[in-house]
Amino acid sequence: MQYVVLPEEKTRKVSFYLAMEEYVARNVQGGDYLFCWQVTPSVIVGRNQLIANEVNLDYCRKHDISLFRRKSGGGCVYADNDNVMFSFITADDNVGVAFSRYIGAMVLMLKRLGADASASGRNDIMVDGKKVSGNAFYHLPGRSIVHGTMLYDTDMDNMLQSITPTTDKLQSKGVDSVRQRIALLKDYLDLDIDEFKSYIRKGLCNGEYVLTKTDVKEIEDIERRVYLTRDFILGNNPRYTLTKRCRIEGTGSLEAHIEMKGETIRKVELIGDFFAIGDFNSSILRRLENVRLNRTDISNALPERLDDIIMNLKKDDFVSLLTDENF
Numbered sequence: 001m002q003y004v005v006l007p008e009e010k011t012r013k014v015s016f017y018l019a020m021e022e023y024v025a026r027n028v029q030g031g032d033y034l035f036c037w038q039v040t041p042s043v044i045v046g047r048n049q050l051i052a053n054e055v056n057l058d059y060c061r062k063h064d065i066s067l068f069r070r071k072s073g074g075g076c077v078y079a080d081n082d083n084v085m086f087s088f089i090t091a092d093d094n095v096g097v098a099f100s101r102y103i104g105a106m107v108l109m110l111k112r113l114g115a116d117a118s119a120s121g122r123n124d125i126m127v128d129g130k131k132v133s134g135n136a137f138y139h140l141p142g143r144s145i146v147h148g149t150m151l152y153d154t155d156m157d158n159m160l161q162s163i164t165p166t167t168d169k170l171q172s173k174g175v176d177s178v179r180q181r182i183a184l185l186k187d188y189l190d191l192d193i194d195e196f197k198s199y200i201r202k203g204l205c206n207g208e209y210v211l212t213k214t215d216v217k218e219i220e221d222i223e224r225r226v227y228l229t230r231d232f233i234l235g236n237n238p239r240y241t242l243t244k245r246c247r248i249e250g251t252g253s254l255e256a257h258i259e260m261k262g263e264t265i266r267k268v269e270l271i272g273d274f275f276a277i278g279d280f281n282s283s284i285l286r287r288l289e290n291v292r293l294n295r296t297d298i299s300n301a302l303p304e305r306l307d308d309i310i311m312n313l314k315k316d317d318f319v320s321l322l323t324d325e326n327f
Helices: 014-027 057-062 095-112 156-162 167-173 175-180 193-204 213-227 230-234 280-288 295-301 315-323
Strands: 002-005 033-037 042-045 066-069 077-079 084-090 117-120 124-127 130-140 143-150 207-210 240-248 252-261 264-272
Touching: 014 033, 014 066, 014 084, 014 130, 014 143, 014 213, 033 193, 057 066, 057 156, 066 230, 077 156, 084 095, 084 193, 095 117, 095 124, 095 130, 095 143, 095 193, 213 230, 240 315, 252 315, 264 280, 280 295, 295 315
Parallel strands: 002 033, 002 207, 042 066
Antiparallel strands: 033 084, 042 077, 084 143, 117 124, 124 130, 130 143, 240 252, 252 264
8 A cells, every 4th residue: 555645744624635535546546545634623524414404603613613525425524633534545446345444454553552443333443432433435436535534632622512413412412421432542542643643654555655746736726626615515405494493481482494505594484382572574584584594694684682573582592593502
C-alpha cells in the first residue's frame, strides 16, 4: 500500500480531502492508497441525509463549526483537529471486500498497540466495547473509497451538540450515557497523536506516492466545482415536512408542521390547544415563508410580541420550538 503525500503540509477544509480521495481514485492507477488528515471543527453529513434533521445549525454557527457533505452514505460525523480521518482507496471493485479489508487492518493496528479492538456491525470499530471509529464507503468505476474517523481525542461537547440525528435517543438515554459509549484512543495508547499517525502509516504502507502542485490544483478544482457548492452541500433536498411539538405552561400544546426546501421554510401549519387571540396565520405563519430555519432569521421575521396573537406565547419560546432549542 502507498501513502499519499501532499507537496506541502497545511490544514485544509474537509472538502479538499474529499476531493483528494476522489482525484486519487480517478487518476492514480493500480494498487491501494492511504492518507490521513485532520481538520478544524466540522460536521460531515452523508450523501442521502437531510441537514435539518441531522445538524444543529444554530450551534454550529455559534461555535464556528463548518458543514460539509460527502459522497458516501451513512451517518453524520463530527471531526476536529484532535481526531484523525483516514481515506483508503483501492482497485478492489467489491466495496464490501474493500470495507472489510480496511476495518480489519485498522483493528489489527490497534491490537498491536495493546488496545482491545474489534469490528462492530458493518462500519464501526470498538475498543473495550466502546466506539472509537465510524466508517463509510462509496464506489467509482473500478475503484472503491473507504473513509472514516478515528477518535484519538475530540471536543465531546461539540460532537454531541452539533449533531442531532438521534434526538429521541438522547432524550431517552441521556447525554451522559452517550458519552459512556464513546472511547478516546488517547486513554488507551502510549502514543501522542502524531506518533499514532506515524505508527499506522508505517504499519500499513510500504512506500509513498507524492502528489505534485499540478495535482493539488486539479484537486482544488474538484473541491470548488463539487464539494463547496451550495447545491451539493444542501443536497438538492426535495420538500419535506418537519414536525415540532412542545407544551408551554400558560399557553398550551403547540405542534408545528414545517414544509421545507433545503434549509428554507416554505410553509408552516400550527395546531394545538392554545387560544388564538388574533389571526396567527397572517401575523405569524406567513411571515416565516421563504425564511431560513435558524434562530436569527426566524426571530427577525416575526413581530416582537406574539402574546397578543396567541395567548401567553412568548416569542423566544416559539422560536425555540421551531429550532429545537430547550424543548
